[in-house]
Structure formats: C-alpha cells, structure tokens
Amino acid sequence: MQAHTVHYWELIQKAGQPHSTIRVRNLQTSLVVGRDAWGREGKAQPVLISASVSLREPFQSASNEDAVTGSTVHYGILSKKILDSCKLFSETSEETTPKTLSDLAREIESGLTREQVASSGLTPAPALLPSSIVKLLEIKIMLPKASLLGEGVSLTDLSLYAHSEEGSGSAEKTYVLTLHNLKIPTLIGVNPNERLSKQLVVATIKIDGIYPPASHFYHVLEEIVVKTIEESSFQTLEALAMHVGERIMKYFVCPICRSGIDPRITISLSKPTAVTFADAPVVEITLETNPGLNPTMKPIRRNAINTPQPLFPLQGRLDEWISSNDVIIESPIGLGP
Missing domain, CATH: 3.30.1130.10 (GTP cyclohydrolase I, C-terminal domain/NADPH-dependent 7-cyano-7-deazaguanine reductase, N-terminal domain)
Known part of the structure; x- marks a missing residue:
C-alpha cells in the first residue's frame, strides 16, 4: 500500500493516545550512512536507533500470564530484527546512489512489518509487527557525530497503519529531520x-x-x-x-x-x-x-x-x-x- 504523507502532529492526533507501547532506545551500531560532519558520503559513523511500537490492543494476556505472549512484542527480538535490517542495509551497494537515512529507515520498517522471504520452497516467516497488531510505529535514526557544532542529526520515520489481517502497508506516514542543540556564539x-x-x-x-x-x-x-x-x-x-x-x-x-x-x-x-x-x-x-x-x-x-x-x-x-x-x-x- 502506498503511504500518504502528512505532518507529525496530525498523525499523532489521528492515532490517539496509545494504551500499550514497547520501546527500544538508542540501539547502537556503526554504518556507512548519510554524511559525516563535513558533508562527506561513504564514511562509517556511529548510529543510534530507537523504535517505538504502539499496539492496536492492550497486552492483556502478557500482563495476566507474566509472559511474552502474542498480545505484546518481545523487545529482545525487536532489537535483533533492527540489527538484522542494519546488516542487510550495510550489504547493499552504494555504487549507484548514496546510502541515506531515509533508506535505512525504510529497510528497518520493512524488516519489522513485512514477511521475511524464505528459501525456495519454504513458507515465508511472518512479520514481527503485522498491522493486525501494530497501530503506530516510530523509527528514529540518530547520527551523534554528523554535526560540527551540535549533538547530532536525526531522521524520524512515523507510520500509522491501517488494520489488516493480510498485509502491512502503512496508510499514513511522515518524516521529521532534526538538528539537535547547535551551539552557536552570536x-x-x-x-x-x-x-x-x-x-x-x-x-x-x-x-x-x-x-x-x-x-x-x-x-x-x-x-x-x-x-x-x-x-x-x-x-x-x-x-x-x-x-x-x-x-x-x-x-x-x-x-x-x-x-x-x-x-x-x-x-x-x-x-x-x-x-x-x-x-x-x-x-x-x-x-x-x-x-x-x-x-x-x-x-x-x-x-x-x-x-x-x-x-x-x-x-x-x-x-x-x-x-x-x-x-x-x-x-x-x-x-x-
């Protein structure tokens, strides 16, 4: 499904207040992505990835049974899937186009919300975050060393999903670019x-x-x-x-x-x-x-x-x-x- 682009606040308002949210903050890795502080491409740099998953329904069974059930998302598996997507991203060629933050965000979203392609003859692995479970997904990619005078540059990818038992196409989406805390004498x-x-x-x-x-x-x-x-x-x-x-x-x-x-x-x-x-x-x-x-x-x-x-x-x-x-x-x- 092709995503319809709106602004962040409109998307948050449409989603409403979340009742069940799982977050992973500042998952650390190193990738060749974006530009460094001097605007150069093709340089490896530290990357901090955060993900926030708002569920469609409360994780009632998980809280009642005190176990990770189908009503919630295992944050350990969530972290592993994000790092797996980063590995796939790092293996793609940069010969034709540079590797951008938005490309990485799409790779991570795809790894979390879509069925994983299996070997020939095998059934594809189900998505970790199908739209039947997830309502809102926020992925924030932070480059803490990509700014000369600030604390970093980040791109936030926010997706609101239409409920579906079969697909996982996002209905609405927004991207927010942020320059964090530039310290400038004036x-x-x-x-x-x-x-x-x-x-x-x-x-x-x-x-x-x-x-x-x-x-x-x-x-x-x-x-x-x-x-x-x-x-x-x-x-x-x-x-x-x-x-x-x-x-x-x-x-x-x-x-x-x-x-x-x-x-x-x-x-x-x-x-x-x-x-x-x-x-x-x-x-x-x-x-x-x-x-x-x-x-x-x-x-x-x-x-x-x-x-x-x-x-x-x-x-x-x-x-x-x-x-x-x-x-x-x-x-x-x-x-x-």
Whole structure:
C-alpha cells in the first residue's frame, strides 16, 4: 500500500493516545550512512536507533500470564530484527546512489512489518509487527557525530497503519529531520552588557514533513542555520528565530524540498547564560511553508526559480554571499537579511 504523507502532529492526533507501547532506545551500531560532519558520503559513523511500537490492543494476556505472549512484542527480538535490517542495509551497494537515512529507515520498517522471504520452497516467516497488531510505529535514526557544532542529526520515520489481517502497508506516514542543540556564539540581547560580547545560543531545528531524499542534505541546513545565527545581532530570540526560519525557507526548503507536502519548520532557540538561576530561557516557533498559510512564503516561492543555493562548504559569510549574488530576501515582517 502506498503511504500518504502528512505532518507529525496530525498523525499523532489521528492515532490517539496509545494504551500499550514497547520501546527500544538508542540501539547502537556503526554504518556507512548519510554524511559525516563535513558533508562527506561513504564514511562509517556511529548510529543510534530507537523504535517505538504502539499496539492496536492492550497486552492483556502478557500482563495476566507474566509472559511474552502474542498480545505484546518481545523487545529482545525487536532489537535483533533492527540489527538484522542494519546488516542487510550495510550489504547493499552504494555504487549507484548514496546510502541515506531515509533508506535505512525504510529497510528497518520493512524488516519489522513485512514477511521475511524464505528459501525456495519454504513458507515465508511472518512479520514481527503485522498491522493486525501494530497501530503506530516510530523509527528514529540518530547520527551523534554528523554535526560540527551540535549533538547530532536525526531522521524520524512515523507510520500509522491501517488494520489488516493480510498485509502491512502503512496508510499514513511522515518524516521529521532534526538538528539537535547547535551551539552557536552570536550577539543577542536587549541589555547593555549583552551588546558588548557574543554569547551562546542553542538551536534545535525540525523540518516536519520533509521529502525523504531532501533529508540527505542536512549538512546544507546546518551551514545555513549556523552562519545565519553567528552573523546576526538581534535583540530578541523571537526576531532571530523568524530570521532563521526565513533563511531556511528561502535557501533550503525551496531549492531542495521540491516534492511532497509543504514541510513545517520548528525553530527552538535558548540562551543558557541569560538567566542566572535557570537553565535557559527558550523561544520556539513553528512556521508553515505553505504559501496559503504563511504570507512570507509567497514572495519566496515567486523568486525561487531565480534563487541560487549557497555553496557547501561556503567560505566566508553567508550575508556577503547573498549580497554578491544579488539575492533579495523579501520580508513582510521587515527583518531583512
């Protein structure tokens, strides 16, 4: 069954609150997948894989009998199946196309939800997670060493399954690309002392509903975010967040995310040193890239065909590159480049 793509929050709302969930967190392995912190392909790196399985029915018999029964999922077998899928993924050739995070997510999902092909003449092994048992499956793949200034890059694959006694095709799906906790020095703040020196801003960026192939360009997204923040001098986190969102829409979403649904961009910014007796003040905004929902996107979409994509790696300042390439950011909120 072909999956229908929606946004993460809509999928969670449609699934409803889960009553029975089995999770495996941060299963560790090493794979040649995605890009390293310098944007290079074909490099082995550590991978952390988490899976969350929401069951269609409560695991009543398993709790009553205090045993692993058909009403639940054995987390040991779940872990083994994930690692088996990683092994199959590592054995595939990279000669024609690079191995991406979305490819790995699909390999893991297939290994968990579809019948396993058997040798000739033998009956295929049943799926570990058939749609008759599983309602919602979330697979998160984290690359903790794939970011120069952050705590890692992750891709989350969330699937909501239609009930079926025979097949296991997902009815609805979404992908979320996340840059975790980028630590970037910048001039930010309204107080006189804050205008004298740079301080760290911690940024987490989520692209909800990203077209799977576009998630392979997270190194470009990080460069845009880092250079935009470090070159800025805003007084408020709110203004900085909107400025970052506008740059992402113009230089990442429009040139790279050309297919699929219009993604949503969530930007979370914090200043760890701003409040002495708190961990940090945090500002978070979510921006639509659908022009019908966000007027900011209308001029960006109109100019998209003439908008060049920043080089990677970009030597020098991003704002100077924008100026030299005669790219004008049209901003209805008046923030400017």
